[in-house]
Amino acid sequence: MAEDFKIVLEDVAKAFGSNRVLDGVNLEIERGESMVIIGQSGSGKSVMLKTILGLIKPDRGAIRVDGRDLTHMSNRELEAARAKFGMLFQGSALFDSLPIWRNVTFALTQGRARDTANMRKIAAENLERVGLGSSVLDLRPSELSGGMQKRVALARAIAPRPEIIFFDEPTTGLDPIRADVINDLIVELVEELGVTALTITHDMASARKIAHRVAMLYQGKIVWRGPRDRLYDSGNPYVDQFVQGRAEGPIR
Structure with a gap:
């Protein structure tokens, strides 16, 4: 039923000049679901994410969050809708000039110094959720390892208690062990906070x-979607080639 879906994309298309990046994307994401989008570099994953965030306006189609079409909202309405979003950027995107506690609470303060004691408390609580202690509160991002920076970025994403969190290549640049730690944290946070998650990776x-479910984007369209358990048994030649990392197959 439509009310079960947190995010719905209907026939979303976007071109840059003659380059058609999205060519009729259709996708439904249920409330509390963790959806993962896979696909080659340049397949349109990041552009799709930016259209949902309202950073890029699609050429056609509808993008509905809680039943409301973002593509027809005023700037003020769009800002209100974005308040439901949290974001973990690929490169963490922490502010080097700010201490960790101000990075974590940035969305709550917009970078302004306010209610310092309470913001430090909120930062400490969210850092604890991602396995970091209060000893990092006053450090700068440059003083942390890549894995710790990812955890801080994750703490920042959840601090405003968003309803939807977007993860952009959350494990890029991490070794397999640190990557698995981040994966475990994402699973725990989705389950504990009840958020809807959309990840590109x-x-x-x-x-x-x-993932609860996985969808593959190829040449601007969703060519397969299914439960994560079918990822290596999808029966789809595009998915099979991609997940097996084979040079031979329908993907050029």
């Missing part, structure tokens, strides 16, 4: 661990 180990 090339990491098949990550996809298999964090």
